Amino acid sequence: MKRHLLSAADLSRDDAELVLTTADEMRSLADRPIKKLPALRGRTVVNLFFEDSTRTRISFEAAAKRLSADVINFSAKGSSLSKGESLKDTALTLEAMGADAVVVRHGSSGAPHLLAHSGWVRSSVVNAGDGTHEHPTQALLDAFTMWKHLGESKPGGLEGRKVAIVGDVLHSRVARSNALLLQTLGAEVTLVAPPTLLPVGIEGWPVETSYDLDSVLPKADAVMMLRVQRERMHGGFFPTAREYSRRYGLDGKRMAMLQDHTIVMHPGPMVRGMEITADVADSDRSVIVEQVTNGVAVRMAVLYLLLGGSEPAVGGEE
Amino acid sequence: MSTSYLIKNVAVLGGTPSDLLLQDGVIRDAADAPADAEVIDATGLIALPGLVDLHTHLREPGREDAETVDTGTQAAALGGFTAVFAMANTEPVADTAGVVEQVWRLGREAGHCDVYPIGAVTVGLQGERLAELGAMADSAARVRVFSDDGKCVSDAVLMRRALEYVKAFDGVIAQHAQEPRLTEGAQMNEGELSGRLGLAGWPAVAEEAIIARDVLLAEHVGSRLHVCHVSTAGSVDIVRWAKSKGVDVTAEACPHHLLLTDQLAATYDPIYKVNPPLRSQTDVEALRAGLADGTIDIVATDHAPHPHEDKDCEWAAAAFGMIGLETALSIVQQTMVDAGLLDWAGVAERMSYAPARIGRVAEHGRPIEVGEPANVVLYDPAATRTVDPSESASLSRNTPYRGMELPGRVVATFLRGKATVLDGKLA
Numbered sequence: 001m002k003r004h005l006l007s008a009a010d011l012s013r014d015d016a017e018l019v020l021t022t023a024d025e026m027r028s029l030a031d032r033p034i035k036k037l038p039a040l041r042g043r044t045v046v047n048l049f050f051e052d053s054t055r056t057r058i059s060f061e062a063a064a065k066r067l068s069a070d071v072i073n074f075s076a077k078g079s080s081l082s083k084g085e086s087l088k089d090t091a092l093t094l095e096a097m098g099a100d101a102v103v104v105r106h107g108s109s110g111a112p113h114l115l116a117h118s119g120w121v122r123s124s125v126v127n128a129g130d131g132t133h134e135h136p137t138q139a140l141l142d143a144f145t146m147w148k149h150l151g152e153s154k155p156g157g158l159e160g161r162k163v164a165i166v167g168d169v170l171h172s173r174v175a176r177s178n179a180l181l182l183q184t185l186g187a188e189v190t191l192v193a194p195p196t197l198l199p200v201g202i203e204g205w206p207v208e209t210s211y212d213l214d215s216v217l218p219k220a221d222a223v224m225m226l227r228v229q230r231e232r233m234h235g236g237f238f239p240t241a242r243e244y245s246r247r248y249g250l251d252g253k254r255m256a257m258l259q260d261h262t263i264v265m266h267p268g269p270m271v272r273g274m275e276i277t278a279d280v281a282d283s284d285r286s287v288i289v290e291q292v293t294n295g296v297a298v299r300m301a302v303l304y305l306l307l308g309g310s311e312p313a314v315g316g317e318e
Numbered sequence: 319m320s321t322s323y324l325i326k327n328v329a330v331l332g333g334t335p336s337d338l339l340l341q342d343g344v345i346r347d348a349a350d351a352p353a354d355a356e357v358i359d360a361t362g363l364i365a366l367p368g369l370v371d372l373h374t375h376l377r378e379p380g381r382e383d384a385e386t387v388d389t390g391t392q393a394a395a396l397g398g399f400t401a402v403f404a405m406a407n408t409e410p411v412a413d414t415a416g417v418v419e420q421v422w423r424l425g426r427e428a429g430h431c432d433v434y435p436i437g438a439v440t441v442g443l444q445g446e447r448l449a450e451l452g453a454m455a456d457s458a459a460r461v462r463v464f465s466d467d468g469k470c471v472s473d474a475v476l477m478r479r480a481l482e483y484v485k486a487f488d489g490v491i492a493q494h495a496q497e498p499r500l501t502e503g504a505q506m507n508e509g510e511l512s513g514r515l516g517l518a519g520w521p522a523v524a525e526e527a528i529i530a531r532d533v534l535l536a537e538h539v540g541s542r543l544h545v546c547h548v549s550t551a552g553s554v555d556i557v558r559w560a561k562s563k564g565v566d567v568t569a570e571a572c573p574h575h576l577l578l579t580d581q582l583a584a585t586y587d588p589i590y591k592v593n594p595p596l597r598s599q600t601d602v603e604a605l606r607a608g609l610a611d612g613t614i615d616i617v618a619t620d621h622a623p624h625p626h627e628d629k630d631c632e633w634a635a636a637a638f639g640m641i642g643l644e645t646a647l648s649i650v651q652q653t654m655v656d657a658g659l660l661d662w663a664g665v666a667e668r669m670s671y672a673p674a675r676i677g678r679v680a681e682h683g684r685p686i687e688v689g690e691p692a693n694v695v696l697y698d699p700a701a702t703r704t705v706d707p708s709e710s711a712s713l714s715r716n717t718p719y720r721g722m723e724l725p726g727r728v729v730a731t732f733l734r735g736k737a738t739v740l741d742g743k744l745a
Contacts, residue, residue, distance in 0.1 A: 088630055106632065108633060109586075109634065110516075111632040114632055130516070132517075134516065200509060201509045201511070201512070201514075202510075
C-alpha cells in the first residue's frame with residue numbers, strides 16, 4: 001500500500017483485497033471478550049475534522065482505539081480553526097506534536113492531497129471525506145459489506161456484480177470513491193440520477209449511467225441510495241422533493257422489483273421519505289446498520305496497513 | 319546629456335542584421351552615431367518594438383503586499399515591456415479621476431515603463447451604475463480603456479450603455495467575459511477532470527455566451543469592444559465570426575492559456591488556479607491558431623500577483639491568478655515562433671503595435687525606424703533559462719512555470735532611448 005489513502009484510485013486490486021481480508025480479521029475481534037489489539041500501541045492518530053461529521057469521526061476513533069493507538073480529536077468548532085487559522089498552521093502544529101497518522105475531513109476538495117504533498121507533515125494522511133471529491137474509507141466499507149453478502153468473502157468475489165448508485169452523484173464524494181473502487185474490484189457500476197445531478201464528462205468514467213431507476217433496479221445485486229442534501233433542493237437541480245422521490249426514491253413498490261439476494265445500502269445520514277422510505281430502510285434487505293459496524297473494521301484495517309503493520313494483525317495470542 | 323546607444327549587428331524583427339542608434343529618445347541613423355555613444359554588440363540578438371501589455375495587475379493602491387507600481391513595472395521592463403495598462407481592481411477601485419491619476423503618477427515616478435491606468439466601467443466594480451468614465455478620460459491619465467476585469471459587466475443594459483458612452487472619447491470596453499450565474503463557486507475548467515476532482519466547474523459556455531452577446535451589442539450600437547483573456551475554442555470561433563461580419567472587436571490571449579492545460583489541476587496545487595481557468599489541449603491549440611491568423615489580436619499577460627499565503631492553502635481557498643510579465647515573450651516564442659505559427663514581425667504586431675492601437679497610445683507600438691520613439695527590446699532567442707521564482711522582480715512568486723526551461727532572454731529594454739534593462743538586469 002501507499003503511505004497515504006487519499007483516493008480510492010490509490011488502491012490496486014491487491015491493496016483493496018488486502019484491506020477487505022484484513023478487515024474481515026478485524027471484524028472477528030468483535031466476537032472476542034476483549035475487543036482490543038496492541039498493534040498500534042504508542043502510535044498517535046489525529047482526527048482532524050474541519051467539517052462536522054460525528055459518525056465518521058467516531059468510527060475512526062473507535063478503530064484507532066481498538067488498535068491501542070492514542071487518539072487526538074481536533075475539530076473545527078471551538079478550536080483555532082474557527083478563528084481563521086490556516087490548514088498549514090494547523091498541520092504544522094500537529095506535526096510538532098508528533099502524529100503518526102492524520103485522518104482529515106475537509107470541506108475543500110483536495111485538502112488531504114495538499115496535506116500529504118505539501119511537506120507540512122510527515123505522517124500518513126487518510127482522507128475521511130474532502131469536499132465533493134472522495135471518501136475512500138466509505139467506499140471500502142461499502143465494498144466490504146457487499147463482499148460479505150454477495151462475494152462469499154473471497155478474493156474476486158465482486159467480479160461482475162452489478163451495483164446501482166442512485167442520487168446526487170454530482171456532489172457525492174461517496175459516489176466518486178465507490179465508482180473507482182468497485183471498478184478496481186471488478187464490479188459493474190451504474191450511476192442513476194437526474195441529468196442535473198450527474199457531473200459533466202461522466203462519459204469518461206468507468207461506469208454506466210442511467211436516468212431511469214426502474215430500468216436499473218431489476219438487474220442490480222446491490223442498490224446504494226445517496227443522501228440528497230437539503231440545500232440541493234433549493235439549487236434548482238430538480239423541481240420539488242416530491243418529484244425527486246417519485247422518480248428517484250426507493251420505496252416499497254420499487255423494492256419489490258429487486259432480485260431476492262439484492263441488498264439495499266445507504267452511507268447515511270438518511271433523509272427518510274426523500275431518497276428512501278422508512279419501510280425500505282428498515283427492511284430485511286437493508287444492510288445500513290451493518291455498514292456502520294463494518295466501518296470500524298475497515299478503518300482498523302486501513303490504519304493498521306498504513307502504519308506499517310506487516311505481520312498478520314489478528315491470530316497470534318497475547 | 320543622456321547616453322546614446324549604438325546597437326551593432328542587431329536583427330530587427332529577426333531580419334538582416336543592421337545597426338541602430340538610439341539618441342535623444344528617438345531612433346536615428348547609425349551613420350550619425352556620436353563618438354561617445356555606448357556600443358552594444360547585439361550579434362545574435364533580435365530587436366523588437368518595446369512590448370505593450372494591455373492587461374496587468376499592479377495592485378497599487380491597496381495591495382502593496384502583493385505588488386507595487388514600482389516592482390510591477392520592474393518586472394515589466396525585465397520582460398521587455400515599455401508600457402503596461404494597469405487594471406482597475408485596486409483598493410480603492412480605479413473608478414475616479416483621482417485614483418487613475420495616482421496610478422499614472424506612480425508609474426511616471428518609478429520610470430521603468432509607462433503606466434496607462436485602466437478605468438473601472440462601473441462604480442466599485444459593482445456592476446450597478448457607470449463610473450465617471452468621462453472624468454477619467456479627461457484626467458491627466460487620459461484613460462481610454464475601461465474594464466471591470468475580475469468581474470464581468472453582466473447586465474446587458476449596462477454593457478450596452480458603457481459601449482455607447484465611451485464612443486464620445488474613442489474609448490473601449492475591455493470585457494471580462496464570465497456569466498456569473500453559470501460560474502458560481504467555479505474553481506476550474508468544467509470537464510471530465512473537474513468532475514473527478516470534485517472541483518466546481520467553470521464551463522466554456524459561461525465565457526462564450528457573454529462574448530456572443532457582447533459582439534452583437536457592439537455591432538448594434540457601433541462601438542468598439544475588446545475581449546480580455548479569451549480561453550476557449552468556442553470563443554475564438556465567435557470572435558472570428560464577429561470579425562467576418564465587420565464587428566469592431568479585438569481579443570487577447572494570455573501566455574498561460576497558450577501553454578498550460580487543466581490537467582495541472584490534478585495536483586490540487588493552486589499555483590495553477592487562474593480565472594478564466596486553464597482549459598483543454600483543444601482550446602490551447604485553437605488559441606494558438608487564432609493568434610496566428612489574427613482572430614486574436616494580442617497577447618496580454620494578465621499578470622496577477624498574490625502574496626504567498628494566498629496560494630499556500632487548499633485550492634478552493636486560494637486566490638485566482640498568476641504572474642507573467644517576465645515570462646510572456648519566452649512563452650510566445652515557445653508556443654508560436656518556435657512552433658512555426660508566427661514570425662517575429664507577427665510577435666511585434668501581437669505584443670506591441672496592436673495593443674498600443676487598442677489602447678489608443680500613440681507613443682508606443684511604433685515600428686523600429688529612423689525618427690520613431692526609441693522604445694526597443696533586445697532579445698536573445700537562442701538562450702534558454704530555467705524559471706526561478708525567487709529571481710522575479712515582482713513582489714509575488716506565483717509563477718506556474720517554476721523549474722521549467724523556457725527559450726529566450728530579454729537582454730535590454732529601452733524606454734525613449736533610456737535603458738531600463740541592460741545585460742538582462744535592471745539598469
